[in-house]
Amino acid sequence: MAYYKEKGIFDTFFDHRNSLIIQYKNGDISKREFLEGNFDFVQDMKVKPFKRIDSYEKGMYNYQYYNVLAKYYTMLAKDMRKEGKHDKYYIYYLNQGNYYYNEKDRATLHLLRYLNFVNVDAYFIKVESRFLRNKLYEIVLKDYQYAIFHSKSRWLLDILKKEDVFIEGVKKSLIDEYINETY
Template sequence: MAYYKSKGIFDTFFENRSSLIIQYSNGDISKKEFLESNFDFVQEMNIKPFSRIDSFEKGMYNYQYFNVLAKYYTMLAKDIRKSGKHDDYYIYYKNMGNHYYHEKDRATLQLLKHLEFKNVEAYFIKVESKYLRDKLYEIVLLDYKEAIFHSKSRWLLKILREEGVFIEGKKESLIDHYINEKY
């Protein structure tokens, strides 16, 4: 009798994530479709964030979970704002997006602490958006594929500097096209 190991949640998660990144990079899907597909996938997985980060995989999942929700609700808020209607919904979704961005930054810090800030680089990135200029920075986990995070958080920036992983000056983002594409 043959036994087969079923796919674990992290295998499924990382395969889907890589597949969507490839589809976006190839131009098969737009940034909006990329964000919507990520949101749908996280909802389908129905796995809440992990309370304890004791592996890269758990930390990456938590970051992605909160990042997906933050971007999705921010996108909904922008769509409502453009329509010129339903200011209450705009405020609600904008607040939801901001809440999840904060949770994403907390998840980032948990992962960085787990990794003891080893082989981590962070720096401000060049952006087309005036709103994000001198605010958005990139955090790269050098030992892992596709482990590129972004934040505007001042408190997280302070910690990155204290840990000696923040490089002053601006660089082009490793995913510049994605960062600068509007949705």
């Protein structure tokens, strides 16, 4: 993708990401189309996650990279389960999704450490899914637009509490419609 080489990796990435967010918010694309658009774009860019996080942009890219892959492979696993066949593919895709979710949580921690946990809020969110109730929480980087992360990770939750950025109680997600839409 030559375009990002002219414009820059981060400008290209964030412009595309923001465009998809706006299209989703406007109802122009579904959650599934949003996920597929992100996956295709990350694959086309051929930019792997950064080993060292020394900027917000690198940390956000890593989070998004792993989040996109985690959701995409989990979506494929759900598709396999719905079809009721191909158990080995279901298990493979599910394992891939879980692996990338763990990497996403590690990327989140690296970014939070880079930011020294400053201007960060985290809290459990209201969800329609019984499976996610009292498990899914939101992490908001208050100094950045669209910097809203989600996790179920217990180890990350423990760190957020230790760093005193986790607020007890349950709140409505800043992106409630997206969180509660199935795909």
